[in-house]
Amino acid sequence: MPGQIMIVDDDPTMRAMLAQCLEMRGHDVTECAGLDDALAEIERAPPDVVLTDLRLIGASGFELCVRARSLRPGLPVVIMSGFGHESDGTAATRAGAYAFVSKPFELAELLLLLERAMDAG
Incomplete structure (x- = not known):
């Protein structure tokens, strides 16, 4: 089922690659480079799900998760990281994330x- 997906990553190449794949599957994609842009967009036009990198400039995916869910309770947030540790999955759960994904991951x-x-x- 196509939906509105927000990608938050300070790496423009990663954002573009993910956006292209998701759009090919029929999803509408919003791209944000950081926390402030993402929160403003969530207030303006909430997505169906947020996919965020753990490491953002000046913030973390955990912080984005907490703040996004305070704006829109129930908003699913998936946190991804290429530097993931076992404790990050636990921290993601505590922050209210739907899931934590380690890079590299299978796109499917x-x-x-x-x-x-x-x-x-």
Whole structure:
């Protein structure tokens, strides 16, 4: 089921690659480079799910998760990281994330996870 997905990552190449893949699956995608842009967009036009990197300039995906869910309770947030530690998955759960994904990941698995998150939201 196509939905509105927000990608938050300070790496423009990663954002563009993910956006292209998601758009090819019929999803509408909003791209944000950081925390402030993402929060403003969530207030303006809430997505069905947020996919955020753990490391953002001046913030973390955990902080984005907490603040996004305070604006829109129930908003599913998936946090991804190329520097993930076992404790990050626990911290993501505490922050209210729907899931934590370690890079590199299988794109097909990520797409399925995002679709499940949208169904849960």
